[in-house]
Amino acid sequence: MKGVRRTVAVIFALIVFFAMLSSAVTVIAHGDHQCTGAGCRECRVIWAAAQNARALGVVLTAVFLALTALRVRMVRRLRNAFAPVPRTPVRSKVLLLD
Ligand SMILES: [Zn+2]
Numbered sequence: 001m002k003g004v005r006r007t008v009a010v011i012f013a014l015i016v017f018f019a020m021l022s023s024a025v026t027v028i029a030h031g032d033h034q035c036t037g038a039g040c041r042e043c044r045v046i047w048a049a050a051q052n053a054r055a056l057g058v059v060l061t062a063v064f065l066a067l068t069a070l071r072v073r074m075v076r077r078l079r080n081a082f083a084p085v086p087r088t089p090v091r092s093k094v095l096l097l098d
Pocket of ligand 1: 035
């Protein structure tokens, strides 16, 4: 199960990496073009690639923050679940009655 999760995570990371890389390469490759002014096709391609890279960055940041918050919450719950129960007179009596 852990191996499957790791494989899925690696595949997802590779897909995101290549998507961002292709956007960056597109911006670099089309950056030095003969611009025709308003309505230039190359400029539209550059703009779309830059938007894709920005959107991926925002989504990745949001996913990272959400996973971090979820992990912190789970750690707190586990810590509270395994915390030692204080011995009070009432609790000792309940334990003796059981
Ligand atoms: Zn242009």
